[in-house]
Amino acid sequence: MTYDVNIDGKNYRLELDRADGRWDCRLDGRDVEIDAILARRDVLSILIAGKAYEIKRERTALDMHLWVGSVRYAAQLRDPRSLRSRASADDGKGPRKLLAPMPGKIVRVFVKEDAEVEAGQGVVVVEAMKMQNEIKSPKKGVVRKMIAAEGANVNAGDVLAVVE
Amino acid sequence: MFKKILIANRGEIAVRVIRACREMGIQSVAVYSDVDRAALHVRKADEAYHLGPAAAAESYLNIEKILAAAKRSGADAIHPGYGFLSENARFAHACAEAGIQFVGPTAASMEMMGSKTRARQHMEKAGVPFVPGTSRGVESADEAARVAKKIGYPVMLKAAAGGGGKGMRLVHAEEQLRSALESAQSEAQRSFGDDEVYIEKAIVNPRHIEMQVLADEHGNTVYLGERECSIQRRHQKVLEESPSPIVDPDMRRRMGEVAVRVAQAAGYTNAGTIEFLVDAEKNFYFLEMNTRLQVEHPVTELTTGLDLVHLQIRITAGEKLPFKQEDVVLRGHAIECRIYAEDPDNNYFPSPGKITLLLLPSGPGIRRDSGMYEGWTVPIDYDPLLAKLIGYGTDREQATARLVRALNEYFVGGIKTNISLFRRILNDKEFHAGKLDTGYLDRLLARPSADVPRDEKAAEVAAIAAGVFAVLDPATETRSDTNGVNGTGVEQGSHWKRIGREEALQ
Numbered sequence: 134m135t136y137d138v139n140i141d142g143k144n145y146r147l148e149l150d151r152a153d154g155r156w157d158c159r160l161d162g163r164d165v166e167i168d169a170i171l172a173r174r175d176v177l178s179i180l181i182a183g184k185a186y187e188i189k190r191e192r193t194a195l196d197m198h199l200w201v202g203s204v205r206y207a208a209q210l211r212d213p214r215s216l217r218s219r220a221s222a223d224d225g226k227g228p229r230k231l232l233a234p235m236p237g238k239i240v241r242v243f244v245k246e247d248a249e250v251e252a253g254q255g256v257v258v259v260e261a262m263k264m265q266n267e268i269k270s271p272k273k274g275v276v277r278k279m280i281a282a283e284g285a286n287v288n289a290g291d292v293l294a295v296v297e
Numbered sequence: 298m299f300k301k302i303l304i305a306n307r308g309e310i311a312v313r314v315i316r317a318c319r320e321m322g323i324q325s326v327a328v329y330s331d332v333d334r335a336a337l338h339v340r341k342a343d344e345a346y347h348l349g350p351a352a353a354a355e356s357y358l359n360i361e362k363i364l365a366a367a368k369r370s371g372a373d374a375i376h377p378g379y380g381f382l383s384e385n386a387r388f389a390h391a392c393a394e395a396g397i398q399f400v401g402p403t404a405a406s407m408e409m410m411g412s413k414t415r416a417r418q419h420m421e422k423a424g425v426p427f428v429p430g431t432s433r434g435v436e437s438a439d440e441a442a443r444v445a446k447k448i449g450y451p452v453m454l455k456a457a458a459g460g461g462g463k464g465m466r467l468v469h470a471e472e473q474l475r476s477a478l479e480s481a482q483s484e485a486q487r488s489f490g491d492d493e494v495y496i497e498k499a500i501v502n503p504r505h506i507e508m509q510v511l512a513d514e515h516g517n518t519v520y521l522g523e524r525e526c527s528i529q530r531r532h533q534k535v536l537e538e539s540p541s542p543i544v545d546p547d548m549r550r551r552m553g554e555v556a557v558r559v560a561q562a563a564g565y566t567n568a569g570t571i572e573f574l575v576d577a578e579k580n581f582y583f584l585e586m587n588t589r590l591q592v593e594h595p596v597t598e599l600t601t602g603l604d605l606v607h608l609q610i611r612i613t614a615g616e617k618l619p620f621k622q623e624d625v626v627l628r629g630h631a632i633e634c635r636i637y638a639e640d641p642d643n644n645y646f647p648s649p650g651k652i653t654l655l656l657l658p659s660g661p662g663i664r665r666d667s668g669m670y671e672g673w674t675v676p677i678d679y680d681p682l683l684a685k686l687i688g689y690g691t692d693r694e695q696a697t698a699r700l701v702r703a704l705n706e707y708f709v710g711g712i713k714t715n716i717s718l719f720r721r722i723l724n725d726k727e728f729h730a731g732k733l734d735t736g737y738l739d740r741l742l743a744r745p746s747a748d749v750p751r752d753e754k755a756a757e758v759a760a761i762a763a764g765v766f767a768v769l770d771p772a773t774e775t776r777s778d779t780n781g782v783n784g785t786g787v788e789q790g791s792h793w794k795r796i797g798r799e800e801a802l803q
Contacts (some may be wrong), residue, residue: 136767138760145760149768156765160757167761171769175654175710176763188762189654190770191710199759199766203705203720206759210767235640235648235713237677261677262638262647286677289650 139209140199195232195290228297229271233287234264237261250296257281257293270296298614299323299374299398303367304338305388306378307357309668309684310592311338314376317606326370328355328363332676337668340703344370351678357381359711360391362495367397374398374613376606380680383589386411394681400613402588406563410586412496414457416563420583423562425555428582430497433711438475441496445474448498454478456485457493462532464488467499500582502734504575505529506541507587508556509597512566512606513618520553521601522627523594526572527733530645535715535738536722538632539600542693543579552581559586568594568609592635592685595664599631599689628697631689632723634704636667638681649675654710658703662689662696673711683714693731697723721746 138145148159158165168180177188189200199208241258244250250270257268274296281293301324304314311327315338318325327342332351339345345367348356356362358381367375375392377383389404401407410416417432429448434457435441445452445468454477456464464485466477475663479493486492505525512518525541526534544552556571563586570591572584576728594605639645655671667684669675675683686707688700700721704716722728725741 134764134765134770138763140756140759140763143756145757147760147764149761149764151768158761158764160761164618165761167765168763169762169769174770176656177765177769179758179762179765181758181761186758186762187710188759188766189656189710190762190766191653192765193711197763199762200708201755201758206753206756208759208763210763234643235646236650237647238662261649262679262681266643266646287650 137211137213137242139211140206142207156284168235190260193290227278228295229274230292231256231270231294231296233259233267233289233291234266234268235259235261236286236288237266239281239285239287239293240282242279242281242283244276244279246276248276250274250276259287259293268293272296299610299697301326301343301370301372302374302376302400302610303328303363303370303397304342304376304378305357305363306376306381306383307333307336307338307679308682309666310378310380310590312668313666314378314606317340317604318609320604321607321610323610326366326372328357328366330437330678332678335673336513336604337670337673346370351676352777353381353679360385363388364391364395364397368395372397374400374610376400376609377589379589380593381730384411384587389459398613400567400609402563402565402567402569406565407588409563410565410588412457413455413459413585414493416585417495417583419562420559423558425559425562425583426581427502428497428584431495434493434495435478438478441478442471442474444496445471449504451499451501453497454481454494455488455500456481456491457495458489459485459493464494498577500574502736503527504541504543504734505534505572505584506544506552506575506581507570507591508552508562509591509594509605510556510565510569510571511605511612511618512560512569513612514566514615517618517621518557518560518565519618519620519622519625520556521597521605523552523572523623524591524596525733526593527735528728528738530738530742534593534635536632536634536719537596537683538630538693538696539596540630542626542733543575548579548581548621555581555583559583567612568605580623592682593633595635595666595670595685595687596631599664599687600627601625602628628687628694629691631687632693632696632700633685633687634700634719635682635715636684636686636707636709637715638675638683639711639715641715641717642713645715645718647677647681649677649681650712651675652709652711654708656706656708658686658706659719660703660706663687663703664689669709686719697729698788699743730797 134149138147140220148156156165156167166182172178175190177284179186191198197208199206237259240260252273254270257259259266277297303326304311315325325342327338327345329339330351348362382388386404386407390397394400414433451469451692454466459494464481468477481494482492485585506523508523511519523541524537524539526537557570570587573581575581616646638648642646651674664687688696690696
C-alpha cells in the first residue's frame, strides 16, 4: 500500500506492507524498521528501530490530528490511486467558509446575505461557557450564504457563512 | 450522623462530595439540569433528580427546585460544593427553614463576609491587617481624591459587592481618578446591583496566598496551612500549591493566627478560607474570606492528611473537631492543575464538545478529581473546569516532576484543554525558583512558547503512524463524527454529503 501523507504541510511518500505480522515500511524511499500494534481505538504503540512511541489520533468531521508525545500534528492521508486526490487550492480567491471554532450558541449575526464585508470584519458571534467569540471574515468580499441564525446551537466545524 | 445528603452542584466537585458520602456510609442525592442527565455526578450518586433547563437560574441556582428535590428524596443535609449557591445566605436560611442541615457556615456569618466593606469593618475591630484604604464606600470624587492622596498612588478602586475583577480599577494618578471612579461605580451597579466602591492602596504584583481554616460548633477553630494561588489568569486561579515557596513556619503561624481571629470574629463554623495579599516584603493583608470549600482544597488534604469534606460533614452533624492545632503537621508538597476545556491556541477560549478519547494518568503521588469521561459531551452552559490533577511528593521538586510525568500520560481527545499550559508552567525557570506573583502567568504567556520541539523525527513518526492507523484502524476513517452538542447543529450529516457540498463550493 502506498500513501501520500501530509504532516503539518510537509509531504511524505509512505509505502507500507504487512505480512505474517511483520511490517515492511519505506518512508520517502528509505527502509524503516517498525513494529506496530493498535492498543485501543485511536491509540497506537509503534516501535521504530527499537524506540517506543505512543500515538494518539483525533478525528473530527473536518480533519485529523496525530499526537506524538505531547506534540500535535495536523495529518492528511491520501491513497494516490483514489480519485479524490485533487488539492484544494487556497489562494484567497473563490469562496471561503466561516467555521464555528467550537460548539456554542449563535448570539449575534452582524450581516445579511449579499452584504459586503471587509477582511477581519465581525460576521457572527458564537457564545460558549459564558464567553463570546467573534468570527471574522477571512477576506474582503460578499456574503454569499449566511447559514448561522441567532439562537441556533452549532457544533465545532459547522459552516456559519460563506464569503466570496 | 446524616443518612442522606443532597449535593446541590455538578461536575468534579459533586463527584468529590458523593465519594465522601459513600466513604462515610451516607446515601448521596444528585440533582441535574436538562443537559446534565449524562454527567458523571448523576451516574455516581445513589439517587438523582431532575431540576430544569440548562440555565443555572432554572436549575443549580434555583432554591425552590433544589429544596423540593431534597424533600422528595428525604435528604437530611445539603452540600453546596463551590460556586452556584455555596455562598448564598438566602439558600442557607431556606435550608434551615425547611429543616435541612446546610453543610457550611451559618447564614449570618456568610452575610457578614459577603460584603467586603462590612467584613472590613468587623475585621478591623479584631485587629486584622488590611491594605491601607477606606473601610466603607466613598461618597464623592472629592473624598476619593483626598483618601487616595493620603494613602498614596497607585490605588485600587473596588466594588464592595464585587468579585472576579468586576468593578475594579487601577488608578496611577489623580487625573485618572474621577473617570475611573465613575466607570467602576457603573460597572458595579450593572454587575451586582450595588454601586458602592471603596479605595485601597494598590499592591503591584502581589502574591495571593490563602489560609484554610476549620471551625466546629463548640468553639474550636484551627488553621491547616496556606495555599499559594498566585498563578492566575483574568483573576481566575489556574495552579495552586501548598506549602507556598515563600512561607516559613513563623510566617505560617502568624498568618494562621490571623485567619483564626477572622473566623472567630465572624462566628464562623465549618470549612473556610481567608485570602491574603502578600507584598514583596512578605507583609500580608486580609483580602476576603471565602465561606465554602475551595476548588483547590485537595492540596491541603494531601499535605495535612485530612479529608476536608468528611470533616465538613462531621462538623455540620455537630461533632467536635477530632484534633487540635498542635496535631496539624504539614508533610510534603502538593500542586494542583485545573484542567479546563479551553483552547490554548485560541486565546484560551472555551472548547466544549464530545470527549472522543481519554487516557488517564496514575502512579505514585497522583490524585485526579474529575467530572469527565470518554464519550461524554462537555456542555456549553457551565464553567469549563473538567478535572483537577494534583501531584504530591516529599518536596516541591518531586511533586513538580510527578505532575509533569502525569500530564504527559493525560490525554483528552476531541476537545481542547489547557494541559499544555501546565507543562509550560512546570518547566519554567521562574516557577522552579518560586518567583510567583499575580502577574506571573501573563508574563509567561507574553513570551513565545518554547516548549514544543517540533523536530523532523517526530513528524516522520507521525507520517508512519498515519499510514499504520489506516491499516489497523480503518473503521474509524469514515466515522461520522463527533462533536454533537444538543444535536441541533447547523450543518451535520454524513461525511459524504459534506464532501459533496465542499466540492460544490470550490
